[in-house]
Amino acid sequence: MVFVYTGKGRRQAQKDDALPEQKKCAKQACAIQWCLAKRDHKEHLCQNYIDEWKDCCEKARAAA
Numbered sequence: 001m002v003f004v005y006t007g008k009g010r011r012q013a014q015k016d017d018a019l020p021e022q023k024k025c026a027k028q029a030c031a032i033q034w035c036l037a038k039r040d041h042k043e044h045l046c047q048n049y050i051d052e053w054k055d056c057c058e059k060a061r062a063a064a
Contacts (some may be wrong), residue, residue, distance in 0.1 A: 020060045020061070020064045021056070021057040021060035022059055023060075024056065024059075024060040025053055025056035025057050025060060028049065028052050028056050029053055029054035031049045031052070031053075032046055032049045032050055032053055035049050040045070
């Protein structure tokens with residue numbers, strides 16, 4: 001899965017052919033990457049962001 005956030009404040013434009021959940025849940029994906037970067041890539045410390053992203057993806061798939 002390709003995320004939008006590329007680190008150090010740089011962002012890439014979303015591709016037009018991106019999956020619906022990638023388009024609708026980019027904010028949550030960026031939050032996960034930011035959290036992991038700040039917390040030395042310890043996934044358990046960012047679990048709430050991961051859960052929000054999973055919920056968003058499920059809703060986006062259900063709506064499609």
